[in-house]
Amino acid sequence: MALKALWRRMTPLDRMLLCGLLGFALLLCVLVFRLPGGSRLVVERDDRIIYRAPLDRDRRMRLAGPLGETLAVIENGTVRVLASPCRHKVCIGMGRISRSGEWLACVPNHLLLRIEGGRSSAEDGYDLISR
């Protein structure tokens, strides 16, 4: 009853303001709880972040390490190493990564490429992978 009385006494502008704010707050809640954050690639060398890039735009990256340049690409939301000056090319063989927490590493060239934000392996039913 009290709410009805309040509603009646509100001006149209008050009502619009109330509905707008409530709607916006609810939308924010949904976004925070349901939707993943934007995925991004983070590249580290010797414990320092040397590069960051969102995964939603394709690009090629030349990442400098002690052995030379490692060439990595972002394409269709995935990351892979295309070329590397290291001996075994294990980093190339690691394939593509796309989920939060996944990583590629070129140990000889001191490079670590990992994905932050977005869809994680936990959503695929596992927390860690043994390989």
Add this chain to the structure above:
Amino acid sequence: MKSSTLSDSILLRVPTLLRSGCVLLCLLLFLLPAACRQSDPPPLQRTELLMGTVVEITLLQSGPKAEAALRDAFAEMRRIEQLMSPQLPTSDLARLAAVPRGAEVSAETLALLRRSIELNHLSGGAFDPTLGRVKRLWDIEGDKPHVATAAELRKALRQCGVDKLRIEGNRVIKLAPKLEIDFGGIAKGYAVDRAGAVLRRAGIRHASINAGGDLLLIGDRRGRPWRIGVQDPRKPGAVLAVIAAADEAVVTSGDYERFFEVDGVRYHHLFDPATGRPSRRSRSVTVVASDAATADALATAAFILGPEAGSRLLRQQGVEGILIGADGTPLVTPGLKDRVTWR
């Protein structure tokens, strides 16, 4: 009458009150998600390149105590690397390899050597910490990997075998001058165990240590088991099965991590001590054990032995595992069947 006047007065001020109320309400709703999220403290995670792989430690708690524990755990792993990496010239293993007769080593290296010799006996020789010469010959992790000839292998195998080692006090005596100890099948697991001990001592109750897929889990994952994906040995990035695990180690040895191919034949890094050649009996073996060093060594041994003999070894040692045969057929030890979900 007095009460009615007060009520009317409040109602007259409704628009103003509502505006303020709305703003406050929305502020509360803004803060609600953050408040809810903070009920579960964010994990503390750090990744480093160590021991030739990526090491990631995740603590499911935060704060200065957790941060100090994380730093100490990495420092402990770096210490083990300095002690046991054959690539570092000052390590115990490099010093021992460089001399023909033998050398004194640290008590810790000695203890791991004793454990390795014990695992060698328990596995009927399948786990062998003395294959350094064979590994060097194939050079799978080196500049020019090549397919070793029978003559080269015969010569290298003469410099291998735990029977060519003797321990006297802190001294390791080599009965074959070019014998090289290689802890490749156990050191990473040992380092993970040591880091786990550091975390436990610091009071960390829920954490994971992941050294290139060698996992140690401390406690559960806040009220539920950790879900450990087992790599599909023939589909990079794909998961074959998920194991529910808590407060234990999960380690996999597979033929897909380090290898080279010649004429369509895959030559990988898990050598059969009997032949000096890559073992062809398995694609991968995942072992679940109470400690990572044992899991590491037994995964290697079971891989060399193949699924049938390998699963017998795992059962004898009271550990569990998933063994994928050379044809891709999986074999699961009885104690693990209820904890595995196939994908």
